[in-house]
Ligand SMILES: CCCCCCCC/C=C\CCCCCCCC(=O)SCCNC(=O)CCNC(=O)[C@H](O)C(C)(C)COP(=O)(O)O
């Protein structure tokens with residue numbers, strides 16, 4: 001993920017600097033400094049160096065795309081697994097609870113139960129875990145903790161991503177975006193009432209949040225319900241990958257690719273050029289990835305790993321093709337409440353897309369909007 005050219009070109013130790021005329025003084029003149037930045041950062045570098053194609057600043061880099069591709073792959077693998085695994089396929093499914101029957105003996109796996117410890121302690125408190133891992137990392141990692149500007153910008157990025165999490169799952173000038181989306185797409189809080197003739201009948205209540213619906217004993221049915229789990233797990237894990245990944249890759253100098261940025265004059269350059277001089281020259285020693293991660297990075301990696309695992313469990317045991325069957329029944333008007341068919345099968349996809357929208361604004365937009373980059377910065381820079 002490193003934005004830099006090979007170390008011999010980009011980083012110069014003080015002894016290198018003192019050896020290379022004419023910038024042999026310890027404080028090079030503005031002219032020589034500018035010349036060095038240009039030579040190492042623009043597309044048209046010296047003719048002795050092979051020309052490298054720049055990554056478009058408005059798209060993720062190839063390494064980022066490869067990491068992002070893990071999410072749809074996990075979701076697809078989970079969906080296929082749920083279809084092909086005999087234990088999962090044959091386990092009874094409770095459409096009302098959008099889950100397999102929760103009985104210990106009948107659930108196909110411990111992870112098919114909503115009260116599994118990982119769900120209750122980790123995902124249901126997911127943002128607290130992501131927030132804790134982020135702050136432990138930035139407050140303990142040597143390349144961030146001593147650099148006030150980097151720390152402040154990392155805090156702003158945490159603020160932006162946190163506001164997105166709040167808007168989507170908790171509150172958006174009233175009900176959260178997930179709840180509003182569900183209502184806008186025709187969803188209602190359905191309360192099952194016993195009828196005189198003994199058949200269940202759906203009553204529909206004007207309740208505006210999923211939580212209030214559950215509290216009133218109803219079930220949230222009919223509209224499109226974005227998967228909160230998929231949203232939180234993708235947003236939280238990729239946020240940590242961005243914040244930790246670029247810092248560690250720069251420090252361990254492992255990957256050779258650059259994020260590109262659009263400069264105020266419209267030129268496209270490697271992101272390293274927007275680091276100030278002190279930052280460009282730091283990190284002389286090449287570390288192993290483990291050393292570069294530090295304690296905070298390892299904690300963040302553990303949180304990212306758990307997010308991946310829980311995402312896979314969501315894909316296998318929740319919002320699965322079993323729900324699709326229920327949708328078909330809805331289309332045939334088996335259910336008393338009119339429901340749209342595209343609904344449940346796309347819940348994971350919309351959860352993923354809504355998370356990616358927040359990540360795009362936080363990490364890609366600043367690469368091509370210099371004014372925004374001034375405020376939110378770029379991780380590791
Ligand atoms: C320069 C700095 C700028 C700072 C700007 C700050 C802006 C902050 C904005 C608002 C403040 C909000 C408070 C943030 C607190 C952060 C600490 C925490 O994370 S505490 C919250 C712990 N709670 C969770 O983590 C809940 C996670 N769970 C969910 O979101 C949902 O349960 C679900 C989406 C996982 C599933 O939904 P369900 O309906 O199926 O249960």
Ligand SMILES: Nc1ncnc2c1ncn2[C@@H]1O[C@H](COP(=O)(O)O)[C@@H](OP(=O)(O)O)[C@H]1O
Pocket residue numbers: 098099111112113114115116119225226227228229230310311313314318
């Ligand atoms: N990996 C997982 N483990 C346990 N429960 C999960 C889960 N993924 C989703 N669920 C449950 O499936 C329901 C829908 O999730 P979501 O809309 O957030 O994707 C939620 O039920 P409850 O709301 O009854 O807790 C949630 O707890």
